[in-house]
């Protein structure tokens with residue numbers, strides 16, 4: 151028996167090491183660094199929450215920041231708070247991402263973009279049966295179509311702007327609800343899952359232009375938007391979302407910027423998000439051979455962990471319906 155162990159033991163090292171070596175050569179796209187200092191960073195939804203935190207951070211890193219949102223007063227407030235905190239002037243533009251012509255005008259006026267952050271987003275959590283079609287359409291229009299409008303308007307300028315200026319980036323704010331469907335998020339999840347299809351395809355189309363796509367997946371984040379959402383979101387949505395805790399906008403902004411700078415395609419924001427990203431890696435591009443190694447080595451166990459999460463969530467749903475039934479019997 152001892153002989154068997156001795157003759158097989160080198161395999162324990164040889165197999166993973168050769169896997170690492172293979173992955174080192176095959177991961178695509180190749181690693182990249184996207185600079186931020188002195189570059190034009192254009193952030194939609196930059197007047198509130200995660201976008202505002204990211205705008206502060208980018209200005210702090212010496213970027214020329216432009217913000218786009220609808221409400222002029224909130225934009226002005228954001229401009230002043232960034233000037234006060236960093237001493238830098240930011241340009242602000244009011245437009246609705248649902249209106250392509252308006253978006254195009256702003257993008258032309260703002261000048262060529264190096265880093266485009268599509269962060270604007272709206273979210274109302276509601277069971278599909280209770281939700282009006284108009285509200286469903288609203289989320290798809292703003293979150294998904296709005297992002298198409300923005301990229302379509304900005305891409306020609308971004309491509310032209312590359313020569314001699316180094317790599318560019320298109321970052322898209324998804325959500326952990328864009329990696330796994332969650333009770334109450336049929337419309338929102340559909341819009342965010344849609345962004346993943348957009349991003350995976352787009353990366354193949356623009357890699358030759360030296361533009362790199364990052365998809366960011368935050369958990370619940372303490373923003374004005376979340377405060378509004380929680381006023382009416384179903385209890386089960388909150389229970390299931392709580393599996394991933396909550397973050398501060400500043401923390402999400404830091405993770406986002408790191409992801410953008412390293413050209414990372416899938417950008418998780420917390421530990422649960424890291425697990426979720428490995429469990430839902432699918433066929434997404436991976437630049438890091440170490441992350442690719444983790445994905446390959448842990449695929450089976452991550453599926454198991456995911457099944458445990460589903461077991462727990464379906465347990466909560468069952469319990470919730472049971473208590474609803476007993477309380478309606480009692481009344």
Ligand SMILES: NC(=O)C1=CN([C@@H]2O[C@H](COP(=O)(O)OP(=O)(O)OC[C@H]3O[C@@H](n4cnc5c(N)ncnc54)[C@H](OP(=O)(O)O)[C@@H]3O)[C@@H](O)[C@H]2O)C=CC1
Pocket residue numbers: 194195196197198199200201218219220221222224245246247248269270271272273292296323324325326367368369370371372373374375376
């Ligand atoms: N907070 C959270 O729990 C999480 C948020 N996210 C995502 O992060 C992003 C930002 O969220 P958060 O910071 O919470 O949101 P907030 O509601 O705090 O801010 C949203 C921003 O988007 C702008 N915006 C909304 N609709 C439009 C529109 N039609 N045209 C142009 N701008 C628009 C808003 O400005 P104005 O209203 O003036 O237009 C505001 O600047 C969203 O994409 C969201 O889905 C992802 C995971 C968790």
Ligand SMILES: CCCCCCCCCCCCCCCC(=O)[C@@H](N)CO
Pocket residue numbers: 273325326327330332368369370371376379390391392393394422423425426429452455456459
């Ligand atoms: C191996 C598997 C690990 C799994 C961990 C899973 C945890 C998933 C929790 C999903 C939370 C979704 C929050 C959406 C927040 C959001 O977008 C809204 N607040 C609207 O802004």
